[in-house]
Amino acid sequence: MPKRVDHEERRRRIAEALWRIAAARGLDGASLRDVAAEAGISLGQLQHYFTSKDDMIVFALGHIEHLAQQRIRARIEALPGAPTPRVVLRETLAEMLPLDEASRTGYLVQVSYFVRAVNDERLRTHAQEGIAALRAFFADQLKAAIAQGEVAADRDPDREAALLIALTDGLSAAVLMEYDTAQGALALVDLHLARLFSGPGSA
């Protein structure tokens, strides 16, 4: 009986080959052929799944986000007690920082994607959807925190969400340049969070 090819599994293997290349030397010089070689399949087999490098990067990013969400969930479940909005935000931000190899690679794939998206409208649209979804998730947590009196009522959830995410993105770059340590960057995020979560009386 011929072995049935698990297509989802093969797509993931290709995505993971793409990450290894991104982590080691960046994606911009990498061809579809390079990725096929890294994944241990032929170019023709790879093209069965992805007809362009951009399609492959979009899939790889989706898979990275999926894994990041799993790691965030695991982080939150490992903590004692019911997760408050503050804990959910903090653990999500911590996962966005390149604290370990997985999030470091995820960040590098995102940067490669970003560079391509600057000059490509289709990729930019995809990026915009990603930013919108992340900010909406953060804003929802902040609305819950305001309702619970953890964050001052005059804070605007959308603007605070944008600030938190931008801050963490910018610090990630300084960590990758080995200027800040990952723990130092997390301490700065915590400093910002502590001010944001200063209760209803201290806007």
Added chain:
Amino acid sequence: MPKRVDHEERRRRIAEALWRIAAARGLDGASLRDVAAEAGISLGQLQHYFTSKDDMIVFALGHIEHLAQQRIRARIEALPGAPTPRVVLRETLAEMLPLDEASRTGYLVQVSYFVRAVNDERLRTHAQEGIAALRAFFADQLKAAIAQGEVAADRDPDREAALLIALTDGLSAAVLMEYDTAQGALALVDLHLARLFSGPGSA
């Protein structure tokens, strides 16, 4: 009489050719030959000034920083009255955002540089010096603001400098993805600055 070649002028022309390529299609696929063609000189002439792409990028970044400082100075001089630390910081942050073509291109060259520096220690060292200098400049302004009672004395100038710069870097990415407008990003920077500059009594 043979025309004397102005070497500084030629280096600048090469740097500007590099930016045009960075702005139009990114630097990672670009060869020394591409840059020479864009600058209207031969590859041999280009190699008289730069022996590697990295050397060229380092020079182009230095020139970009020099031009950005000129623009910041012009912005500050155009404002009425003596520049306060708050004004100096605000105008520097505004210049870091991709509000116009010059700062947009500057940001893109920096991103290309960043991607290369992740896997190159020499470039990373150069990046670290740049981050250190910018943060020190911001911290000095913040120390002056604390001395003048514009910023609460319990704020740490180094940490606040890191937060301000990271925030603006992260927002720049959202502007380039055409998610935030440049003016929207500047409003978020202003919101953060307004809280920072809330005087000695409201830490």
